[in-house]
Amino acid sequence: MFGKGSRVLLLQELLKDWPCTFTGAKYSVPVVGVTENSKAVKPGFLFIARKGEKVDGISYIEEAIRLGAAAIVLDRPLSIDISCDTPLIIVPDCRKFLSHASARLSGNPSERLTIIAVTGTNGKTTVSRFIGQLLSGLGVRAAVIGTLGVFIDGVRATYDIPSMTTLPAEYLHPLLRDCEEKGITHIVMEASSLGLSTNRLEDCEIDIGILLNVGADHYDEHGSKEAYIQAKQKLVHMAKHLVVNRDDDACIDMIKNATKPITFFGTGETADIRLINENGAYQVKISSYDYELTLPVFEMFNQMNALAAISALHILSFPLKDILTNTRLLSLPEGRMQRIERNGVTVIIDYAHTPDALKIVLQSLAKECRERIITVFGCGGNRDKGKRKEMGEIAAFYSSTVLVTSDNPRNENPLAIIQDITAGFVSESPNVQVEIDRAKAIQRAIANASAGDIVLIAGKGHEKTQHIGEEILPFSDVEIAEQALLANI
Structure with a gap:
């Protein structure tokens, strides 16, 4: 499915410094993969028997063992007896362990890649695409991962992965490793509220986190508006540098206690990177400098999406003149205007x-x-x-x-x-x-x-x-x- 395959680690290496209880004699068993889907288990895989909303992974332990699972991981006591000596590991949180193991088995590729994560109720797909297009225009090899799939250097790539805005960790880290092996240096990904709240990005090092806006969506899935906002706020704590929409009050509230570098984009005078509309002609203002902004998309909200993308590249120290030269090449994703x-x-x-x-x-x-x-x-x-x-x-x-x-x-x-x-x-x-x-x-x-x-x-x-x-x-x-x-x- 991906590149050259996973690293092989001993189970004891994966469990090192990880709080857990261990039952079984095979502590040094080699591990080649990890999954929470019992049907995807192969010999040498860890099976994460997580309890989901509709099904309980415990029900699939026997199947995973038959398929060659090296060990079973749970975050609660096992309520059934299993008829073999397969190691059982109980950890505090199955999702977090899945993220940890996926990253380790893939060689922690996010540590060497430049990762840009975009969150917001609206605009994630467009901003991610714009960033990818601008990077390509600057001669930088980039992958964009999100709602529309995976695009490498602007071309859709085929991977055997679920169709999700933010990929689960067991797919994300092998994909990042594959991108690294192909010479990709920059990754742009959509960070959905559900992806953030379920720890899919827990062990992904994020260089730039972009906060676009907060609106009404997914409240039912999170339980409340407050929980939805808290999920998105996780990106504030994960990213090394933040790009924040100065015009969105909810985004401003989310970063009140942040202690990391923040770059604001918006239309007001307090924005670090400002969009100015002079009778239909747009300009980007940074410090005392004004630059003409030329886009083939004319809606104000897409001008703002472009500004968010420009802000991310500006933080990465690309010359603003070169960035803006490429904005005329931007195109909207499929199904967006x-x-x-x-x-x-x-x-x-x-x-x-x-x-x-x-x-x-x-x-x-x-x-x-x-x-x-x-x-x-x-x-x-x-x-x-x-x-x-x-x-x-x-x-x-x-x-x-x-x-x-x-x-x-x-x-x-x-x-x-x-x-x-x-x-x-x-x-x-x-x-x-x-x-x-x-x-x-x-x-x-x-x-x-x-x-x-x-x-x-x-x-x-x-x-x-x-x-x-x-x-x-x-x-x-x-x-x-x-x-x-x-x-x-």
Whole structure:
């Protein structure tokens, strides 16, 4: 799967200075890998029998032993008897040990790489891509790891890894080792709140941590807004140098007690790296120097995303003149303000799935739209019910017509989700329509659009599937929109 394979360490080396209790005679057994997925166990692997939300790893211990597990790691007493002499190790925290063992077995590659981690409710993918593009423009070999996968020197790379914004440690560290072996020197990664809270980056040395913003998302998964913010705040403690959005009050609160170097970016005079808008012409101001900022993306929020990327490279001591020379080459990721135009109708596909993101996108489109804005959106099931009504209100306020539809309903009733969204509409309106079938909603919106109209399809962006019940079905907003535009000639 990766490069030249893992290092081989004796179990006693992995356990050195690690608080644990040990049962078994094979203390010097060689270890070649670590996993919490019993089906991925190979001879010489440690199996981390962690208790998850739905399943308990203890149930898979026998399977792991049959597949050749060198030892079993738990963070609680074993409640069953196992019929072999496989070592049992009890540690304080399975996730932290998984991170520790993954890093050690991979040779701690983050110690030798330059790691930039980006967190924020909105903009992680775009900022990460911008940083990767700027580094490539400067002749630096870089990998970008995040929601869209792994990109090395701007080209998508194929790895047998889960599709997650922030990779679990057992995949992350071998990937970092592989990048190092390929001559990559800089890694840019998205640090999600869930990735941070579950210790996926615990043993990853982070040189620069970027705090973009804090909005409404993942509250249900963390238990509260406060817990969500605390999860993101972990990056403050992990990174050696911070890049912080001076315009975001929540980000400022997060770094109040930080004692490490901080570089602020923003639009106000107190920002170290400042974005100035002079009648539509943007400039970057650092100290007493003003520099013209040339971007092929014009929305204010993407100018700010570019500023965050510029700030990271400035900290790494790249000449600002060289950085800004390359900003004209920046391009947005797939599914981020992605435009399709035909016969005067503009379709925008965007990942906006939070209230803040939807509002920012609609505000931007309102400035350029000559006629009507038609918005198609829904909210995901089994996720943050509290944001649904607010998103309904935002869509109705900025749009001439709103089609409320499904967006990965998962195990929730799609109609119940839609009812939560439409509770945000002040009153019933003929300009608010409901169409549970997302494809039909997109087709109807485009069929009703005329020259000068903008159709915003929000919520899924780059995604190529629709999660309905227990099924994950092929589905692409982009493909449906392209077909609808052709049919609308």
